[in-house]
Amino acid sequence: MKDVPERRERLHQLLDLARVSRGWSRAELARALHRDPTKLYSDSGNPKLDFLVALAEALEWPVGEVVASVWGEDGSSRLNGEATIDDFQSLDALTMDAHRAGDYSKMVDLSRRLFSIADSPERRALACNREAGGWDGLGRYTKALDAVRRGLQQGQISTELRLKLQGNLANAYYTLWDLTSAMGVAEMLVQWHRENPPDSPLRAQRAAFARYVRGNAHRRLMDIEEERADMHARMARVDLEASMHEYDRLAVELDDEALAGIANTCRAGIIEVDVELGAISPARAIEELSAGLDNVIDLDAIGVGDWLESYGWWCIFGGNIALRHLHGRQLQHALAVFTNKALEIADRLDNWAMRERVFSLQYALHEAMIMATDFEIDFTIDDEDRRLIAGTMGRFPRFRGVGWKILRTAKLVAAS
Numbered sequence: 494m495k496d497v498p499e500r501r502e503r504l505h506q507l508l509d510l511a512r513v514s515r516g517w518s519r520a521e522l523a524r525a526l527h528r529d530p531t532k533l534y535s536d537s538g539n540p541k542l543d544f545l546v547a548l549a550e551a552l553e554w555p556v557g558e559v560v561a562s563v564w565g566e567d568g569s570s571r572l573n574g575e576a577t578i579d580d581f582q583s584l585d586a587l588t589m590d591a592h593r594a595g596d597y598s599k600m601v602d603l604s605r606r607l608f609s610i611a612d613s614p615e616r617r618a619l620a621c622n623r624e625a626g627g628w629d630g631l632g633r634y635t636k637a638l639d640a641v642r643r644g645l646q647q648g649q650i651s652t653e654l655r656l657k658l659q660g661n662l663a664n665a666y667y668t669l670w671d672l673t674s675a676m677g678v679a680e681m682l683v684q685w686h687r688e689n690p691p692d693s694p695l696r697a698q699r700a701a702f703a704r705y706v707r708g709n710a711h712r713r714l715m716d717i718e719e720e721r722a723d724m725h726a727r728m729a730r731v732d733l734e735a736s737m738h739e740y741d742r743l744a745v746e747l748d749d750e751a752l753a754g755i756a757n758t759c760r761a762g763i764i765e766v767d768v769e770l771g772a773i774s775p776a777r778a779i780e781e782l783s784a785g786l787d788n789v790i791d792l793d794a795i796g797v798g799d800w801l802e803s804y805g806w807w808c809i810f811g812g813n814i815a816l817r818h819l820h821g822r823q824l825q826h827a828l829a830v831f832t833n834k835a836l837e838i839a840d841r842l843d844n845w846a847m848r849e850r851v852f853s854l855q856y857a858l859h860e861a862m863i864m865a866t867d868f869e870i871d872f873t874i875d876d877e878d879r880r881l882i883a884g885t886m887g888r889f890p891r892f893r894g895v896g897w898k899i900l901r902t903a904k905l906v907a908a909s
Contacts, residue, residue, distance in 0.1 A: 497537075500563055501536065501537070503562060503563050504535075504563050507548060507563065508522065508533065508534060508548070510552065511548060511551040511552045514552065525547065525550075525551050526544060526551065527543075528544070542602075542609070556605055556608075560608065560609045564609075581611065581616060584603060584607050585607055585619070585620075585623070588600055588603040588604055588607055589623075591627075592626055592627070597628075597629075597630030597631045598627070598631065599627075600623065600624075600626065601624055604620050604621075604624035604626075605620075607619075608621065614647040614650050615647075617647045618645070618647040618650045618655075618658065619654060620644075621641065621644030621647070621658075622640070622644050622654070622657060622661065625637040625638075625640035625661055628640060629665075632843070632844070632845030632846070633888060634665055634668045634669050634888055634889070635888070637661075637665050638662070638665040638669065641661045641662045642662070644658045645659070645662065656685070656699055659678055659682055660699055660703060662678050663675050663679040663682065663706045664702075664706055667709060670889070670891045672713055672717070675706055675710045676710045679703050679706040679710065680707060682699075683700075683703045683704060683707060683732075686699070686700035694743055694746060697739060698740075700739070701735075701740050701743070701755075702736075704732040704733075704735050704739070705732070705733070707728075707732050708728070708730075708733035708736060708759070708762065709729070709733070711726070712726075712729040712733070712762055712766055715729070715769055723770070726766045727770065729762070729766045733759045733762045733763050733766065734759070734763060736756075737759035737763065740752045740753070740755045741753065750799075751798055751799040751800070753799075753800065754798060754799030754800035754802065755799050755803070757803035757804070758802070758803040758806045758807075761782060761785070761806055761807040764778050764782060764810065765811075765813055765814055768818070775815075778811075778814050779811055779814055782807050782808075782810065782811035783811065783831075785804065786804060786808070786834055788804060789801065789804045789838065792837060792841050801838060802842055802847075804838060805835050805839060805842070805844065806847070808831040808832065808835035808838070809831070809847065809850045809851070809854070811831045812831040812832055812854045813854075815827035815828050816854060816857055816861070820865070821865070824858065824861070828854060828855070828858045831854075832851050832854055836848065845884065845885060845888050848885050849885050849889045849892050852881075852882055852892070852896070852899070853895055856898065859872045871903075871904040872899060872902060873906050874899065874903045874904075875905065875906055875907060876905070879900065879903075882900060
């Protein structure tokens with residue numbers, strides 16, 4: 494109990510700092526923290542988590558930094574009597590149970606509690622990685638990125654955990670279309686695994702994932718850096734083929750269908766790249782990708798997971814090819830097939846990254862049709878589309894420009 498006065502003093506200092514930095518009165522600060530102004534400066538040295546989250550927002554600090562400031566750098570004190578250091582492993586197990594159950598909001602809440610009782614850089618970094626997984630499941634990729642960065646800033650941690658965080662960092666950058674950063678981190682990981690060949694299936698998966706991210710970053714850069722499109726296509730093919738073969742091998746070795754699903758995503762990415770390299774015609778590629786969708790006609794008969802997700806990306810890659818190489822009715826038909834199925838899969842999986850691609854492709858088709866015909870053509874959406882587009886804008890800063898164009902100009906129709 495002797496530490497309570499010190500924690501209380503540190504908490505009061507943070508409250509004063511928040512008030513000064515915001516230029517708020519005591520009443521305004523209390524309102525932001527959802528507290529009675531007369532009880533703002535509590536005598537308690539054990540604030541509740543919701544209070545700390547609100548204080549972190551007022552300070553514009555990460556929650557973990559607020560926790561560390563109140564309890565000291567080790568963050569090892571009790572949080573409102575709810576959990577102690579001895580509870581770390583059991584709380585971590587509950588966090589992973591939430592992940593397996595798909596309860597990602599609970600996973601985020603538990604991860605933050607996990608961070609508050611972590612007594613070492615390793616455990617704090619692990620808690621951050623768990624939190625990133627929860628945000629990723631919710632499609633809140635900028636928050637996932639922040640959590641991963643925070644994990645990597647915790648100091649000296651084990652090589653295994655650092656590699657895991659760095660892999661998640663590369664993937665978060667890729668998902669948010671920060672492709673230069675994604676390639677930089679993935680390149681570092683590929684090089685590390687080249688110098689330290691994987692000696693276990695888990696490490697082999699991480700090596701394959703680094704190639705997966707780097708290959709897909711090259712694939713996306715084909716459109717952005719047109720003057721280097723051929724180089725990006727060649728590099729993408731090397732990485733995606735290597736990743737595909739490794740995931741296929743591991744899927745057999747570990748009897749894991751999820752890994753086979755990731756390999757299947759690589760397979761479609763290679764088809765898109767081969768079109769740009771001239772190894773296969775656009776028509777043949779679209780025919781092959783369309784035929785693959787016969788495997789996902791009835792989504793109710795397919796379990797959710799990487800295998801189903803892979804066919805959503807088949808649709809996106811097919812849409813990319815169609816948008817680059819087809820025209821007129823052929824383009825409209827191909828994109829209608831691919832985007833309709835992709836959105837169906839995205840809704841089944843609640844996959845926001847896939848939704849971002851679908852809406853972007855649909856709007857790109859709309860603009861292409863206007864340019865080809867020189868006619869103003871309505872872009873139609875219903876209330877559900879509007880809800881999803883708004884949600885996508887919140888999750889992808891890059892999409893906000895397109896999202897605003899759609900919401901401001903689209904014709905709203907009743908849902909079918």
